[in-house]
Amino acid sequence: MNYKYSDLLKSALSKRAQLFDVTDALRIVNGAADGFPGLTIDKFGDRYQMQFFGPELLTSKTEIVEALAALFNPVCVVSKERLSSSGKSLENAPMDVVIGTREDAVGTVREGNAQFHVDLLDTINPGLFLDMRHVRLEVEERFRAMSGESLRFLNLFSYTCSFSVHARLGGAAVATNADISGKILDKGRENYALNGLDLRPGEFFRGNAIEYVHWAQKKGLRFDGIVLDPPSFARFKGFNFNVREHLMPLVADCATILNSGGFFMVSSNYSEFNLSAFARDVLAAVSSVHPNAKTSWKKSQDVDFVGSGSTKDSCLVATLVEV
Template sequence: MADFKNLLLQAHEKRSPLFDVTDAYRVVNGAADGFPGLTLDKFGDRFQIQFFGPELLSQKKAVATAIADIFNPVCLVVKERLSRAGKSLENAPMEVLVGSPADSVGIVHEGPAQFNIDLLDTVNPGLFLDMRSVRLEIGKRCAGRRFLNLFSYTCSFSVHARLGGAEIATNADISGKILDKGRENFKLNGLDLRPGEFFRGNAIEYVHWAQKKGLKFDGIVLDPPSFARFKGANFNVREHLMPLVADCATILNKGGFFMVSSNYSEFNLNAFARDVRDAVASVHGNAQTAWKRSQDIDFNGSGNTKDSCLVATLVEV
């Protein structure tokens, strides 16, 4: 028990630069923080443990007790992403170890923004922690600009864009339920819902529709899942991402920016950034890479395991 407590305290201290920025961050990122096969995410005073490997599964209660003793959470949820046979689970079972299921819902802060979260959501609590620094930058780039958020999920990029003064922040996602959560995030931040800001449908469909309508944007974020299905059609990030990047570039205004990212573990950051720039340059010959990066400091050891990897790059035209 003492070892778990000390490891937690050491891991938490490493995240101290984030304390004034947000109350939502990863406290433990697997073996790099002394907890192989386990992650611990903090969402305000709510915490979620995820098991990606068997190493500490038999000590689940001891780990949970250490977390409860140090952080005194309102709610602690554990998510087992590995079956007893050692196979990855798409629909991982969840268990509330501290608090009740009703306590899983809350609000977190990130820079000037607030977001609704639910630790018992089957996909994600509502905010992907590894894109924090990008969201904060998007907010600073969007004053007076038209912004497009593809595969928008709960519209967190767009909340930052609108808080940063965007003229419009359009969200495209295949899930109406998810877009409703995006609308709730807008309302939580005191943002009015403007015409054309929520589009239910395939991101590719939206881009083609925008091309036909002559719509243009000053900033675009493209953060797709590795795989997706919509109306019988499959999206495979390895096969379809770069053609979609080139398509998106046709609706990007000169002087604009384009951020593309992926959690697909087979991508190499340098090659990914080069390929994105080249795809944008097929439309905008002056395209230049502004930056390329991986996960934030709370994702200690990022890139060493398939469950903790990110490639992201921003291109300016």
């Protein structure tokens, strides 16, 4: 076994020790900042995902897998190569099960009071974005601290509905999820069931997030918390969503359906955004509707994303506004 990689893994793990009581799903290697240039390793319970964003360590793949196996005794390790030979980022990345079987790639993880399904072979995203963990946990805490029996939460570009699971566990009466993918919303329903949550009317909307917000405006719906976490680009029924062009107008529209006393979290992984400018623009858009709005925080990725912002594959701008 290559003790160099074993020692690097142990060192990386020690940096994340504070998360062990919170979750068993975390990033244990975040590229060069952990001594592994071009490579990230994510832990999903007993399953591990390796993603190569550059060629630097591809020739050492076997040695790194051996070090992973010796240190963690994983049920499954999946390797994904996210960069083509021409240097172009791949969304349909080649995947290789290097430990275990394809069936072993499916399981559940724990995050605070919640559990989530994951599938390491379901495209490049296993079902849970690890860099939003700290915000999901805060959403649950905020709903737990609110008073009222009819609290409503809106999760736009909801993916597998993990924000909504936390909102419901915190006491939200209804957590509405909007996403263009029926398959993804079905995975959200599975996450509800995994956490013992019943499905309530109005909680799942298949369609464009902008379309849902405009519908909610017409219906006079109001929400006590909103999360807007869009992809940089998305296409639905001929409409091309571009985060640079369409995000801030959507933020302003969302503000019109946000109750006073509520909160609004907006985030993006678009690498060209600057955190301070992003937070300022979000506050300005919300303040056009709620003049007394204030920024509660602005931040990037959590402690397991060491060196966040230093590479395009590890970047996040996020801000939370209270009204």
